[in-house]
Amino acid sequence: MAQGVRGTRDFYPDDMRVRNWLFERFHSAARAHGFEEYDAPVLESEELYTRKAGEEIVGQLYNFEDKGGRRVALRPEMTPSLARMVMARAGALALPIKWYSIPQCWRYERTQRGRGREHYQWNVDIWGMDGVAADAELLSVLVHFFESVGLGSGDLVIRISSRKVLEEVLGSLGIEGETFAATCVIVDKMDKLPADVVEAQLADLGLGADAISRIRAVLGLTDLDALSSALGEGSAAVAELGALFALCDAYGISDWLAFDASVVRGLAYYTGPVFEAHDRAGALRAICGGGRYDKLIGTLGGKDLPATGFGFGDMVVMELLAEKGLLPDLASGVEDVVFGMGAELRGAAMQVAGRLRSGGRSVDLVLEDKRMKWVFKHAERCGAARLVMVMPDEWAEGKVRIKDLGTGEESAVPIEDL
C-alpha cells in the first residue's frame, strides 16, 4: 500500500486547522509591522547552498540531479532564495524592504533519529538597513507573535548576542574571514558536542588551547558590563548590543530579552546581532533564531547589502504551545448544515444552500438520503451553529425550519429572510 515519504507530514483537516491558526498569527504579526509577503520555489540550484563552513544545514542538503543533469536541492532554508530574489532586482527595489514568507524547508539526514525531513519556517527579513533599529523591529515582531498566541515572557526568553563578540575575540588571535565563519559554526555546537570533539575541530582551524579557553570564558558571559570588561572600552560589539537593548526598551519588550554571549547561531553568514528564543524551562530546542547577515549577497556573486532576519519553525513552538495548554480547539468552520427531507426536496435544499452561501455563510449541504439522527450527529461533529431543515409542510409555505444548535431553539423562517 502506498505510503508517504519518510519524515514528511500529512495535514488532515484537524491538523490543518491548527496549522492555519498558527500561520495566521505569523501573518498577523508580520503585517502589523508592515512586512509584505513573498514566496520562492521549493526547488533551487544546489550552488545556492554550497558554502564551505561545515554547517549542518549544508551537510544535510536534500539535493539531487534532475533529468537535465542539473544539481538542484529542496531548499533547506529561505534566506538564500530571498538573497537571489533581491539580487535579481538589485537597483529596482525601493529600500529598505521588509518582507516575510512561510516556506516549507527540507533536509536529508542519512541517520534516522525520528526527526522530520521537512518543516515550515516563518521568515521575516529587512534588507537595505544598517543599524540595530532593524534588529529591534524584528524582535518586536517576535514578541507581537508570542503575545498573540498567549505566550508570556515567563514562558520563554529571547537570548541575544552579536557575531562581533566572537569576531573581536578571534580577531585578537588573528582569525578572520572564512575561518571566522567556520569557527562560529563549531563554537555554536560547543554545548552540544563533547569538549574533545569541539577542541579537535577548532585545532584544525588553527586555534590552540589558550584561544579555546579565552572563547569559553567570553561565551560564558550574560552581563553587558562583564562583556565590556572582557572586550575593552572601545568594543564595537558592546556598543552595538548596548544600542540594541536601549531600543528594545523603547519598544517595551525588555522583559522578553537577555544578553547571552553563548548565542552564536550555526549558520556561516551572520555578521552582527544574533538571537534565538528558548523556553525558560530549557526543555526544547530553539524556538526561532536569526541575526544580521550583511555579506551574504557577496558570497553569491552580488554586491553586498545590509540585511537582518529570522527563521521560525512550526514544530518547536507547537510543542511549547501544547505543553502550556495554549493550542485552541478548532471546529470545522461550517456554520449551517442544510438538509432536505427526502429526494423530492433535494432541489429545494440546493436552492436554500445556494442562498445562504451567496450571503457569505459556510454551508454543508447533506447530499445523500440520511436519517435525521445522522444529520444531527453530523452537524454536531462539524461544530455547526445551525441546522437548516427543508421539510414538506414548511417548504409549501415558503419557509424552512432552523434549529439553533447552541440554544436548541427551533423556528420556521421565510426563505427570503435567510
Next chain:
Amino acid sequence: MAQGVRGTRDFYPDDMRVRNWLFERFHSAARAHGFEEYDAPVLESEELYTRKAGEEIVGQLYNFEDKGGRRVALRPEMTPSLARMVMARAGALALPIKWYSIPQCWRYERTQRGRGREHYQWNVDIWGMDGVAADAELLSVLVHFFESVGLGSGDLVIRISSRKVLEEVLGSLGIEGETFAATCVIVDKMDKLPADVVEAQLADLGLGADAISRIRAVLGLTDLDALSSALGEGSAAVAELGALFALCDAYGISDWLAFDASVVRGLAYYTGPVFEAHDRAGALRAICGGGRYDKLIGTLGGKDLPATGFGFGDMVVMELLAEKGLLPDLASGVEDVVFGMGAELRGAAMQVAGRLRSGGRSVDLVLEDKRMKWVFKHAERCGAARLVMVMPDEWAEGKVRIKDLGTGEESAVPIEDL
C-alpha cells in the same frame, strides 16, 4: 550569479498580493460549501504515479532517486496524495468527506516550450458518495468561485460529459479495463494531435477504422437527445448526465454548463461524469477540469471508495482575468506609516507604533533618519491611509500629528486616543 531553477516562479510582494487574492477566493468558495482544507507533502513516492495508461502527467514526472536510493517525485497532481491519505485512515474517517487544498504541483519536460514546471492547483474533492449530487456540488463550488472573481457565464462555459459515454461505445466493441483507460487518454488528445497519429495509437490498442469513426461520431455530440439516440434507450451514461443537469438546474447554475461529448479528460482514473471549463472565446487552455474516479484507491492497493473532484490551476484563470480586466490593483496593506522626527524621537515613534499595532493596525515604522519628502513618497508607495508623525512640540504635549493621506487633513491626536 545565482539563478532560480528553470520553469519556476518567484513571487515578489506585488505578485504575491495577486496570488493571495486569488487563493483567498479559492478558499472562500470551498468554505462556503463546507469543504475543509488539508495538505500533503510536495514529495511523494514515485510508485504513487506510475500508472500504465500513457498519460502526459506520468510521462512528465519530476522524479529522482533520493540519497537513500528511494524513487521519489515532486507531485504532478494532488489526487493520488489524497487517495493515500484517505487509505491510511480507511474506516476512521466519517464519510462523506469534503476536502480541499491548494498544492503546488510539478512536472518535468525535456523539450522546452516556455511552459512552467510548477503551478498551484486548487483541488476540491468529495469521497464516500455515489451519485451525481456530489458532482453537482462541485460544479456549484466552481460557479461560486467564478462569480466571486467577477467572471460570468458569458465569459466561460463548463463542458460536461461522462466517461460512461466512451465506456458504452467501447464496451460494444469489447474494449474494457486498462485498455479502456488507455483509450480515453488517447481520445482526449484527438483534437490536439494529427489524425493519423491518434489513429495509429488507437490501432495499437486494437481499434480499427470503424471503431474510430464511431468514437468520432459520438464525441461530436453536444445534445443529450442525440446522445440518447446514439447510445440507445437504456444508456446509463444518458441517465447519469440527465440527472446531473437536472440537479444543476436546482442549483441555478445551468447557464454555466453545456453537455459536450468531446470532454474525456487526459487522466486514466476517471470513471463517471467529467468536466472542464473553457473561456467562451476558446483562446486559452482548459481553466480547470475534474470528474468522478471511483476506482483510484483500488489501483493503489486499497479498497475502492467512490470519489469525485476537480483540479484548478492558477495560471490559465489568471490569463483570463487579466484579459477581462478583472485583476485587482492591490496596495501593500500597510495602514499607517509612523515617523519620528530625529533620532531623539526614535523611541517615542516605537511606542506609538507599538500602540497602533496592539490595536490591530498594520504599521510601517520608518526606522532610519529620512527626510520628510522621502517619508511622504514612501507612504504613498505603500498605499497607506495615514501618516503618523511624532514631532517634538506635539510629543511634549502627549500628542502625535496625523495626516489623513486620502483627504490631506492633518490633526494633533492625544496618544491615548490612538
